[in-house]
Amino acid sequence: MNWDPNGKPRKPDFLGIGAQKAGTTWLSQMLGQHPQIWTPPFKEVQFFNHRFVEEHRQWLPWHYKRAKLNIQKRYDTKGEDMPDDLGNYLDRITREPMFTNHWYKTVFAPAPEGTRTLDVTPEYSTLPAEGVDFVAKFLPEAKFIYIIRHPVDRAISQLKMNLVRGRRKPASVEDWLAEVEDPVLTDRGDYQTYVPRWNAHFGPDRLLYLPFGLIARDPLGVLRKVETFLGLEAHDYRDMGKKVFASDRSLSVPDVARARLRAKLEPQFDFLDQTFGKEFTAQFR
DSSP, X not given: OOOOTTOOOOOOSEEEEEOTTSSHHHHHHHHTTOTTEEOOSSSOOOHHHHHHOGGGGGTHHHHHHHHHHHHHHHHHHXXXXXXXXXXXXXXXXXXXXXXXXXXXXXXXXXXXTTOEEEEEOGGGGGOOHHHHHHHHHHOTTOEEEEEEOOHHHHHHHHHHHHHHHHTOOOOSHHHHHHHTTOHHHHHTTOHHHHHHHHHTTOOTTTEEEEETHHHHHOXXXXXXXXXXXXXXXXXXXXXXXXXXXXXXXTOOOOHHHHHHHHHHHHHHHHHHHHHHOHHHHTTOO
């Protein structure tokens, strides 16, 4: 275990900020293999959105309870005891006070000397303007990665995830049309609102945008681009082509519901073409 039990609290060096359902888990798993990177033993620290997105606070206790249980289950499955250092760490970061500035730095304390730290939390991309302003002041030297996915594909992936979590299965076209009216589907992929907020504080030396489709077509090329951006040495990654979360194939979204989403998201396509250029947006799939 790449772990320093006597490490000091520190801020993260790199952040994966979004978008949801756009390959952030893959990015976290790949960079977590890099010897120069230390990641927490769970994905998504959720610090900044807890502070600035009030509705997220309702489910964050569940997020941390689940993360702690999942780590314990992994050791139980292998018939092993959880290391004391890891157990003590999880106890500390899951008890109050949580989500303070010091707590956030404590999350990254076990990073060994000479490594750089990573927080991948896609909810960060949806921060309000004052949240992004706080990030810029709190992390004056950090670098950020934002993966952009085809707006309709992203929304449908999120819709399927929400249906599975809610144990719902639309029985008719009308039910599907009602589901696609959920504002959360368009909010998480509202690049037209969120991208300018981040661009107002960070230039290309601090913020790297990547098109989602490159992960499937050229995963090593994506990782080499990320390594160059973050100042890392080239690494030999495992399972680069492994799909992390496959959509539920039993949930087939009717064409009329897809068309409704496309109409709702049309301004996003125009914005992305104008902001990143058609060569970039052609690589969404």
